[in-house]
Amino acid sequence: MTLDDYLVCLLDRFAAFSGKPAIINTLKLADWPAEFVALLKAHNLLQKTKIARSVVCTKCEEECVRPVESRSNNKGGRDFFIICELQSDMHHIPVFSNELEQWQISGSAIAQLLNSLLDLRKPTLSPSSTGRWEVGLFKGKKHNAHIVLIVDNNLCLNIAGHPTVLSDVLAIENGQFTIDKRAITRLVDSPVSGAGEMESADQRRERLQKRVDELKSKGVKAFLQTTANEEDIHVSRLKQILNSNKSKDKSPSNIW
Secondary structure: OOHHHHHHHHHHHHHHOOOOOEEEEHHHHOOOOHHHHHHHHHOOOOEEEOOOOEEEOOOOOOOOEEEOEEEEOOOOOEEEEEEOOOOHHHOEEEEOHHHHOEEEEOHHHHHHHHHHHOOOOOOOOOOOOOOEEEEEEEEOOOOEEEEEEEEOOOEEEEEOOEEEEHHHOEEEEOOEEEEOHHHHHHHHOOOOOOOOOEOOHHHHHHHHHHHHHHHHHOOOOOHHHHHHHHHOOOHHHHHHHHHHHHHHHOOHHHHO
């Protein structure tokens, strides 16, 4: 298997958890290529989580799931074990640390990786529910669109209304993650009519206002120019966008 094959398997495993973090123990990681595991950890895709509370006992063909017990040892640490009630000669069965250590891969970690690969500003919108993570606003040549990571039957990206299987655009080349920006640009510039993830005028105004407020709070004096540069627009256009809500709120009596 290639590293891409392992990546596809990992993404499929995560999708099978319907948006909840996928848990993998250290023993399983030992079966994966060391290069692949190192890459996942380097990008925080694999994050250590709580140790397992139960393990599968493999001392007989029953393979029961048993809760993990612990007790103090004379070295100042703790010994872990499970209790087998079926075999009198194997009452206390030791459990080693690599059987208990667990790692998780989460949707937010995948979204952060994609955000970094696409060089997008961190999204201001929080996930609305489990199984949906905002990646960020991608600027194409003609249009802008929010990219959203979703779990359907597969782990997908919603790009301007186009559902795209993540493994079709995410790969590993020369030991590093890569993403097909050209394919994403083509999708953004060919939005599906009525696509829910396209940025509306109100959403754009709200996002830009938040960015301006953020820069102000950080003490950036040229907050308008900085925001305009990030959007590739003139300051006058930025002011027009920010003030558009005020003009809409005017009643006819105020205008005339």
